[in-house]
Amino acid sequence: MFVCVSSSSQYYLASLIPFSVSQFALFSLFHHVFIYVVRKPLHQTTPKSEFCEWKEANNHCAKLTKRMDRAKKKFASAIDGLRSLHNRTEINVEEKVQSEHCRFTRVVRHGLPDDPRCCAYDPVQRLIAIGTGRGHIRIIGDAGVDYLLKHESGEPVLHMQFLVNEGGLITSCGTDSIHLWNYRQKTPEIVHTVQLSKECVSCIHLPVAAKWLYIGTDKGNVYFLCLNSFLLSPYVINWNKAIDLSCRVHPGPVRQLAVSPAENTKLLIVYDKGIVVQWNLANKEVDRYPLDPPIKSVNWHFDGRQVLTGNVDGSISLYGNKKASEPIQRTTPHGSGPCRPIQQVEWKHMSENESIIMFSGGMPTDDGLPMPALTILKGGKSATVLEMDWPIIQFIPLNQNIWNSIPQCPHSVAVLLKHDFMVLDLNQQGHPVIESPHAMNIHESPVTCVSYYSDCPLDLIGALTLVGTKQRNKEFSTRVSWGG
Structure with a gap:
């Protein structure tokens, strides 16, 4: 070998x-x-x-x-050196967790958005948006539909309007800026912004399928914003042109704007001090409503021939479109005694001959502390008073028909409270609450800790669902969806 x-x-x-x-x-x-x-x-x-x-x-x-x-001897000595070096190395371990060791990331949202300020509704896609004082927007719908938008400035969201069935949302923030959100894309973002320099936005109004956004300001003026170019129009309604020349007092900020459903050239302007005018956009003619009592809120009839107003003294008045100098009818739903102001009024119709009136406020003053309540009048006969646990910020009728020129047929009403959000069934006796697919009452529940578990067995999830079903409130509406 x-x-x-x-x-x-x-x-x-x-x-x-x-x-x-x-x-x-x-x-x-x-x-x-x-x-x-x-x-x-x-x-x-x-x-x-x-x-x-x-x-x-x-x-x-x-x-x-x-x-x-x-x-071999050199290799063995090298190995021994490495072993001795490893034995001499001291590992310093920090026993206390520092801030740089943690990185918190939002993985889930639960409960009502903090500090709600306003809400909006898209009747086609059945979406409800809630704006908050921290610049957040929560968009919710049926089960599984839950989105969160955030303004980088963190300024409060004061006013909102949906571009119905177009995937757009207009927001007005505390910085006197108006933004157009596009949430049709995978990552929603602001596509247009306009900034008011010398005036603050006090209200906005956008009719269905309209191309112009109506903007009221704290100076009492009304501006018009083109949605296609997102530029302000040179056409402006100045407060001194709208009010009576005999009135020497500034009317205050614009609190509400409402376009006639029959003629889009007729615009109702409600000022903070109770002055209401009807402005003709075509010929700039003005019809003025009486100041006694001061008016807080208005709403058009679907045919555009009548206007319903909610007043400071708790009464509601009905005016004809051709004669705004005096009301056709005036009534106080909660008695003839002193009542609190009506903050918001909505006038909808189930059919041409059946109306439904909803308003917040207007409760008697002799009941001590003000009780937040929503009053629902059906057909001018039966009245239902729904007392709330928290102050009412805003309420929106959820209509089956999106056009205001025909009977809207509301099936429910969404009520935004200071610490809660609920949807009431208008078609069921007593108007019970429709069970929400989203948790909204975290502020009332005694939550002391929250834990997250992944890959739970199916039998555990089924058992928890069964327990939750047994605890279900029996006073909920039989309807299982907000969509009607």
């Missing part, structure tokens, strides 16, 4: 090894030494001519063995 030793790209005949093996290899980390064993018959006699080569190879193999021994 011949052994060939390779070192530094040189090959040598090492030795005659009387082994009966087929192959053997030796590899060194520091010296590329390979020993190849070739089978030879046992007890074969080496020729004399190869004796010198054999002796030289044998001597060189001895030298290689010494070099390998030295390399």
Whole structure:
């Protein structure tokens, strides 16, 4: 058996090894030494001519063995050095968790948005938007529909209007800026912004399918914003042109704007001090309503021939479109005694002959502290007073028909409270609350901690669902959806 030793790209005949093996290899980390064993018959006699080569190879193999021994010693000493270094290394572990060790990320939203300020409704897509004092917008719908938009400025959202069935939302913030959101895309964003420089936005109004946004300001003026270009029109309604010349007092900010459903050239303007005027956009003619009593809120009949007003003394008045100087009818729903102002009034129709009036406020003053309540009058006969636990910020009738020029047929009403949000069923006796698919009462529940668990078994989820069903409020409406 011949052994060939390779070192530094040189090959040598090492030795005659009387082994009966087929192959053997030796590899060194520091010296590329390979020993190849070739089978030879046992007890074969080496020729004399190869004796010198054999002796030289044998001597060189001895030298290689010494070099390998030295390399092994160096390698062993290196390993010992690494071990000693590892033993001497001290690992400093901070026992207290610092702020830089944590990175909190929002993974879930639960409960009513904090500090709600306003709300809006899209009757086609059945979406409700809630604006907050922190610049957030919560858009909710049926089960599984829940989005959150955020203004980077963090300014409160004071007014909102949907672009019905167009995937757009207009917001007015405390910085006197008006934004147009596009939430049709995967990541909703602001696509247009306009800034008012010298006046503050006090209200906005956008009729269905309109191309102009009506803007009321704290100075009493009305501006018009083109939605296509998002530029302000040079057409402006100045307060001193709208009020009576005999009135020497500033009417205050514009509190409400309402366009006639029959003629889009007729615009109702409600000022803070109770003055209401009807402005003709075409010829700039003005019809003024009486100041006694001061008016807080207005609403058009769907045919545009009559106007219903909610007054400061708790009464509601009905005016004809052709004669605004005196009311056709006036009544106080909660008695003839002193009543609180009506803050908001809505006049809708189930059919041409069946109306439904909803208003907040107007409760008697002799009941002590003001009780927030929503009053619903059906057909001018039956009255239902729904007392609330929190002050009413705004309420919106949820209509089946999106056009205001025909009976709207509201099926429910959404009520935004200071610490709650609810939807009332208008088609069921007593107007019970429709159970919300979204949690809204976190402020009332005694929550002390929250834990998150992933990959829960299905039987556990089913058991929790069964327990929640047994605890379901029996006073909920039989309707299971806000969509009607």
